[in-house]
Amino acid sequence: MSADTAEGTVTTVSSNGSYSFTKPNRDSIMLLAGLGVEGDVHAGVTVKHRSRVAKDPTVPNLRQVHLIHAELFDDVAGAGFEVTPGDLGENVTTRGIDLLGLPTGTRLHLGAEAVVEVTGLRNPCAQIDAFCHGLLKQVLGRDENGQVVRKAGIMSVVLAGGEVRPGDPIRVELPAEPHRPLEMV
Template sequence: MSGTVTAVSSNGTYSFTKPNRDSVTLLAGLGVAGDVHAGVTVKHRSRVAHDPTQPNLRQVHLIHEELFAEVGADGFTVTPGDLGENITTRGIDLLGLPTGTLLHIGDEAVVEVTGLRNPCRQIDAFQGGLLKRVVGRDADGNLVRKTGIMSVVRTGGVVRPGDRIEALLPDEPHRPLEKV
């Protein structure tokens, strides 16, 4: 399974969106250099308030560009970085990957998939009604979160738009993604 990086984004201050960059540097065990969510322990405000010593399983947020076209058909305009992701991808089924998948990105970087991003009310503050479009139910009534995946950096490196992404699945049995 493979895909392509279409955009990279980071922000050194807390905000919902992240500006696009020419490149980002992933730091092993930390996340995106200079990004507010980088660190060994949790950085998301709600998780820090609950327990600031939790490990940071959300160092790098990846989202599939195909989601933007999907919500665009419903009249929403979403572009790379708008939903706070660090890496925007195309051509790889991020939501279908099992927990523990290793994503080799560009020449050096490797991230390990830890789970799904849990969409929050900030999405509706960004564009009213968007939250209902990025959270749904499957045919069996199970909750489906569409706002990308979270990961930790195993091997650092520079990531740029146009870089190839190769997925290395973990040994079976595969564990489906859950919110982190």
């Protein structure tokens, strides 16, 4: 199966209207084109993450929707950490797609209508260790060449709005080649 036909599943959706590291799970979320998750503190045309707003509040928001692969939770459980959907602040938890291996510009069709475009990798921060001491080392490491490996999910912008629910299918649409690897956003 090629990535153009790869399908995964939405396992959980989460949002929070106030600044908090974790996000409560919901029955559904509504994605709004050009903004993000309706009612979520990180929704907006310009950056909403506090550290980024402090630097320059006029920068475009490339972090409207945060996705994490449920397989990450399986991996960290093997190291003794209990992490569940929403705990790391993601909006959409997926299963069955190698999110970290997608190129920049990949479109993910979530459910019947919603489409997000992958903008880059989430940069794991110290808040992860504040949530659970030692977890940061599980989601931020180095490969055999000494290059930093970020495993805490990907960020995206909403191209087409729509409701997203647990159990919804995800269809991957790769961008035209040459593909650009994900970088931190």
